[in-house]
Amino acid sequence: MIDSKVGILDILQAKKEGRKLVMVTAYDYPFGSMADEAGVDMVLVGDSLAMVVLGLNSTVQVTLEMIIHHIKAVRRGCKRPLVVGDMPFMSYNTGIRDAIINAGRLMKEGGCDAIKLEGGVDFALVVEAIVKAGIPVQGHIGLTPQTAGALGGFKMQGKDAAAARKIIDDAKALEAAGAFSIVVEAVPAPLGRLIAGSVAVPVIGIGAGVDVDGQVLVTHDMVGLFDRFVPKFVKQYTNIRPTxxxxxxxxxxxxxxxxxxxxxxxxxxxxxxxxxxxxxxxxxxxxxxx
Structure with missing residues (x-):
């Protein structure tokens, strides 16, 4: 665990040292402060707040203003971890200029340390432009919830060789574009290992097996606060909702x-x-x- 404020260089160094990175979600001050006290490396203010906090049906309903609001709350309680703000659906899909402006708003108005966006090869130029603007970017490939409908629903990705190769290509494109880390969601464990071995930046798994550089889970899932469903890749470490x-x-x-x-x-x-x-x-x- 890093004792001082976690920075981008600390995240990159962790992979070189073979130290696993710990990432969780938070959406408000209490969970931000608890994640801080628990000693995690990164906290994601994710668009998963749509379902687990706001009771919405999908992440596509989340707006930039919602994310900014929740980043502010998390930031008040989260001092040491690297705080990553999620770029919501259609906040970066309409062009590079819009993407840079909206990523800048997450940083300036919300106060996060970096932003995360979904997509691989198709969004490499967007990632590159945001990074060149001075904003650290975390990628997200595999199952991408904002476009899950186009992927056939919330299902494992990369089952066959062709699909798996595409995800590896996505990871390499994000690395080349300047992403400092990449979230890989819902892929076979052997593919997770291959992705982590194909890029020099940390690969953070969520349903990608153990042989990646770190893990992220939605906190409300892992503590039993969200009751609609429990994804296969979630281990519930406690179940506080009945309590x-x-x-x-x-x-x-x-x-x-x-x-x-x-x-x-x-x-x-x-x-x-x-x-x-x-x-x-x-x-x-x-x-x-x-």
Missing amino acids: IIEAIRTYGDEVRSSAFPTLKYSFGMSDEAQTELRRSLANQDGQVNG
Whole structure:
């Protein structure tokens, strides 16, 4: 674990040293501060907030303003890790100029350290232009949620040799364009190993096997806060949703039975003050009635 503020050079050096990188998502101050305290290397303010925080059906509904809002909250609690802001759907697809402007907004208004965008060979020129503008870029290939519909849904990618080779080509194109790291999602473990071996920049897996340079998971998945589904590649390290529901249910029972709040959770008032208050109210009532 890096003790000081994590920078791009630290991420690149980790691969050279054979040190695995740890990345999680965060969308607000509490999770940002907890990720910081837990000692992760990178925190992604991802467009996955669409489903796990906002209750939307897909990531394509996330706007640039939403991402900026959540980056600000995470940044307040996340001081040491490298904070990566996700470029939402159509914020970089309409041209290089738009991509640079929108990536700049994530950095300037949100306060992230780098941005992430989906796509390989087809978006290499966009990545190159953003990097040349002075903005660090993390790539994302394999299963790309923003365009999952065109890929046949949320399914494993790179099953056959041709599809696998295309993903390797995507990784090489992103490296050549200047990406400092690449997220690879939902590919066979042997392909994950080949991708990591084909580029000099760190490859961060999410459902890409163990032989990559690091891992990223959606925090709400790994702690059991998101209940719609659990992806195959997610290990739930705890399941706090039932605990929270039970706490709220118990609170409700105690409110209805007047068991809460007890004196321990209430503010007191001296007998003298109470007597004076009653006298004052009685005098007031007498004046009104008179």
